[in-house]
Amino acid sequence: MRRCNRCLLPENYPGIYFNHENVCSFCLDYQNIGRTQGLKEKPKLNLERIFAENKNKADYDCLVCFSGGKDSTYLLYLLTKVYRLRVLAYTCDTGFLSEVAHNNIKNTVEKLNVEHIFLSPPSSIYKKIYSYILSRPNQGCQGIICGICFSILRDTATRLATVMHIPFIALGFVGSGLFPNNSPLGGILRNDIFHNIYSHAFNEEEKRYILGLYRYQLPMSKMIPTSLTPFLIKILKRCPHKLSRFVTKRYPRILLALEESEYNEEKISKEVVSLGLIKPGNEGPEVTNCLLNYLMIYIDTKNLGYNPYVASFSNLVRTGMAKREMWIAVFEKWLEEVKKDTYANEEIGLVLEKLNLTKEDLYFSKNRK
Ligand SMILES: [Zn+2]
Numbered sequence: 062m063r064r065c066n067r068c069l070l071p072e073n074y075p076g077i078y079f080n081h082e083n084v085c086s087f088c089l090d091y092q093n094i095g096r097t098q099g100l101k102e103k104p105k106l107n108l109e110r111i112f113a114e115n116k117n118k119a120d121y122d123c124l125v126c127f128s129g130g131k132d133s134t135y136l137l138y139l140l141t142k143v144y145r146l147r148v149l150a151y152t153c154d155t156g157f158l159s160e161v162a163h164n165n166i167k168n169t170v171e172k173l174n175v176e177h178i179f180l181s182p183p184s185s186i187y188k189k190i191y192s193y194i195l196s197r198p199n200q201g202c203q204g205i206i207c208g209i210c211f212s213i214l215r216d217t218a219t220r221l222a223t224v225m226h227i228p229f230i231a232l233g234f235v236g237s238g239l240f241p242n243n244s245p246l247g248g249i250l251r252n253d254i255f256h257n258i259y260s261h262a263f264n265e266e267e268k269r270y271i272l273g274l275y276r277y278q279l280p281m282s283k284m285i286p287t288s289l290t291p292f293l294i295k296i297l298k299r300c301p302h303k304l305s306r307f308v309t310k311r312y313p314r315i316l317l318a319l320e321e322s323e324y325n326e327e328k329i330s331k332e333v334v335s336l337g338l339i340k341p342g343n344e345g346p347e348v349t350n351c352l353l354n355y356l357m358i359y360i361d362t363k364n365l366g367y368n369p370y371v372a373s374f375s376n377l378v379r380t381g382m383a384k385r386e387m388w389i390a391v392f393e394k395w396l397e398e399v400k401k402d403t404y405a406n407e408e409i410g411l412v413l414e415k416l417n418l419t420k421e422d423l424y425f426s427k428n429r430k
């Protein structure tokens with residue numbers, strides 16, 4: 062497949078065109094205006110100063126969202142051993158964490174000697190979200206699903222940090238374009254797809270859980286009873302985006318701590334292995350901490366003709382944070398395997414079984430009948 066000479070974007074990517082040197086329009090835009098999709102080009106924050114100013118104000122200095130992947134593993138190391146913060150590591154368990162992620166988590170918290178908690182939101186919520194999206198027409202399920210899961214991660218972390226008076230939440234996301242700032246009130250309920258799932262698929266208990274999370278985005282959240290939240294959200298959902306962002310609580314502060322440091326994928330991969338935090342092989346590009354990834358890559362590649370991660374990884378390649386050759390080889394391999402239906406069959410089978418779905422229920426199957 063024809064791809065850009067500088068990034069990973071393929072010829073069938075929406076809105077792409079190439080110049081005579083086979084450089085894509087997104088790379089040319091980046092070169093000309095110094096901006097890349099979803100990755101904010103702004104001066105780096107002075108993490109050292111921010112942390113120093115907020116140290117020792119509570120039982121913990123920082124809540125670290127820890128997925129068990131190499132990035133958040135490195136983040137945990139950075140904050141505990143380099144910045145010397147008192148950290149609480151937090152894993153939001155969707156029920157779809159891979160075994161590799163579980164092993165990495167266990168090994169890392171032991172080696173770094175940090176306190177760690179798992180929290181599993183009701184599993185029916187995740188299963189309903191995944192089943193709903195995977196079985197309906199969409200322009201790429203990975204973007205939608207990861208966006209919604211990220212919102213739930215952020216909101217559960219916000220609740221934890223608020224209750225425990227922790228001033229910061231640190232995230233290991235890099236170049237993903239996921240917007241980590243406090244969401245406008247109504248958060249994912251402003252997302253039409255999530256709102257449909259919420260209205261049509263969730264029972265009263267599941268709705269209450271989601272609303273309960275929103276309470277913690279409001280100022281003086283602890284003084285507002287959960288029963289009032291639906292009314293408040295209804296009112297605030299109607300107010301303009303900017304105003305609701307203004308009203309939204311600014312505490313705890315959410316930091317993309319890795320994106321704010323000098324991130325380099327290759328260096329981090331080597332370091333987490335040499336520090337003994339991740340076993341050799343488990344830091345590689347084909348290992349994932351979320352089993353759903355396999356299914357999302359499979360479906361999106363079938364439907365769109367390219368890998369759903371191609372845009373975010375192109376961002377990293379463009380800015381020199383990841384190696385182009387390695388990712389091209391991986392993406393081409395996946396593309397071939399998806400075409401031949403040999404891609405991650407075992408893992409995909411496992412995910413479908415957990416969701417009580419068959420391949421026939423998935424959107425592309427219906428589409429191609
Ligand atoms: Zn390009």
